[in-house]
Amino acid sequence: MYLSVIGSGYVGTTIAVCFAELGHDVVNVDIDQETVETLNGGEAPIHEDGLADLVAEHAGPNGTGRLRATTDYEAILETEATFLCLPTPQRDDGSIDLSIMRAGAASLGETLAAKDDRHTVIVKSTVIPRSTTDTIAPTVADAAGKTIGADLGVGMNPEFLREGSAVRDFLNPDKVVLGADDEQTRDVMAAVFEPLVERAGNPAVVETDTKTAEMIKYANNGFLATKISLINDIGNVCKEFGIDAYEVADAIGLDDRIGEQFLRSGLGWGGSCFPKDTNAIIAAAKAEGYDPTMLEAAVEVNEHQPKRLLELLDAHVDVAGKRVAVLGLAFKPGTDDVRNSRAVPVIERLAARGAEIVAYDPVAMENMRALDPDADIAYADSAADALDRANACVVVTDWDAFATLDEEFERMAEQVVVDGRRVVEPRRGMTYEGLTW
């Protein structure tokens, strides 16, 4: 099929190149000229394992030609279905901001006004229940001067990929959720995903309506975020008793009703989605008159973890005027994304204490510098350089590279290490504190 994907970020680029890999022809529409030129040059605009090879294979001068990018929405006219992969950030009050989705939907509708045959729009972005039917579909239809159902189908297909394993996750899903409110749209969505379902060994295909598909996404993220906050809450209890929360987690993970994944207690969750999606569904539920206590508690525990890390540091070092090494800036290993990274509140608290901050991350330093250009942070070329003459070290991201550090700690003025991610091996002469172990 000939598909269009609006938005070429972590999700849009990943699904566009994977759809090309699956045999579809794809045009990626983005407003960012640099992103478009990077893709058309056969290079990946984001750092994701396996993405660069697929982009080189399908886009650019030496590619199959199945993927191209443009800033021109008109390119959508020749396609059969369009995925909307636009940002759905949070407002200051935590509620979802659909303004970018509405802008993209309006541009899409204006373009579709010139199309004669039926077109299918598939919302990929994470949107609160009823957004597709009450906001996005009407915006497209009004701008196109078309009728939902007759000449316009609008469906919802939530995405579950994780950053750092985006390509692998998309090509090996545990489920494909097809949210549609009419059979014709559902059939088009099933046809789009048919090559993926076949290649991925027949994962579950969940066919439902659009608002249920929207909710499945929030429930998925809400459950995962709450699972992490629960193991962090239990981890904080363990710490008070001098118990290793990881030993406890290993044991309870053997119960297949709990499962061993997402039991790594520590600094908690960051990223572009868990924070905004938990806040968005909380705000949406409250607007409907229900107060989701558990989800609110998950957010509260998560916000507490950076504070606990600094309390452990304070117990060993008064960092005022002292050099503190921050190891890790990305919100998790395997990505250069710093959106809502736990490094941000940790660095804020260190700065508030008057510490001299020197940070290192294998790939995310440029993004952190761009996120907060005025921050008084020195950036080191290596973990060893960050540790040089430091009076303390806090570990924020569980990069594998930090697990092998050993004699580098000799360069510290004082070997005080507070580990937020259970990644550093304690060594002789080191004052080591684990956040929940």
Ligand SMILES: NC(=O)C1=CN([C@@H]2O[C@H](COP(=O)(O)OP(=O)(O)OC[C@H]3O[C@@H](n4cnc5c(N)ncnc54)[C@H](O)[C@@H]3O)[C@@H](O)[C@H]2O)C=CC1
């Ligand atoms: N990042 C992730 O791991 C996942 C994100 N999602 C959801 O997918 C959606 C997109 O997220 P990301 O890909 O992370 O966003 P992103 O910020 O990485 O990419 C968004 C892209 O849209 C482009 N854009 C903005 N306005 C536009 C417009 N009017 N027309 C065309 N392009 C426009 C931007 O230039 C950017 O390239 C969000 O709703 C997010 O919650 C869902 C699953 C995973």
Ligand SMILES: O=C(O)[C@H]1O[C@H](OP(=O)(O)OP(=O)(O)OC[C@H]2O[C@@H](n3ccc(=O)[nH]c3=O)[C@H](O)[C@@H]2O)[C@H](O)[C@@H](O)[C@@H]1O
């Ligand atoms: O909607 C999204 O954007 C995505 O959000 C998460 O994916 P992602 O945020 O990329 O990364 P995760 O691997 O889920 O980690 C999220 C955060 O939880 C933290 N985490 C994860 C696992 C764990 O055991 N403990 C823990 O603290 C990580 O450090 C990270 O800060 C979900 O896992 C994806 O399924 C979803 O599609």
